Amino acid sequence: MKDIVLTDRGPKPIGPYSQAIKAGDFLFASGQVAIDPATNEFVAGDIRQQTERALENVKGILESAGCHLHRVVKTTVFLKNMSDFTAMNEVYAKYFTAAPPARSTVEVARLPKDALVEIEVIATL
DSSP states (O other): OEEEEOOTTSOOOSSSOOSEEEETTEEEEEEEOSEETTTTEEOOOOHHHHHHHHHHHHHHHHHHTTOOGGGEEEEEEEESOGGGHHHHHHHHHHHOOSSOOEEEEEEOSOOGGGOSEEEEEEEEO
C-alpha cells in the first residue's frame, strides 16, 4: 500500500510523478530543484541559493506528510558541477545539523530547468 503526498509547500509535479510517496514506514521524496512552490517558477541563482530553495522544498514536502528533516535517512544530491560541492555542502549542513543522513553526491550532465542542484530524500515515518 502506498499514499501519494501532494502539497502546496512544494512545487507542483511537472511530469508523471508524485512529490512524495508514503510506503510502509518510509517516505520517498522526489528530487527537488530550485522551483518556488508559490509561483511554480524556477529560481535562478548561485549554488547556495538553489540548494537552499531545493532543501526548503524538501522540508515543506516532508512536513506536509507529517515528517521532519531529522527523520531523513538517505539523500542523493545531483550536482551539475562537482566544483560546487563545497558551497552546496555549507548550505546542506545547516539543514542536517545532528546525525546527518547517509548521502551520495554525483555530478550529472544536466538537470531539469538547467538547475545546478537536485536533491532527493528517503525518510522514516
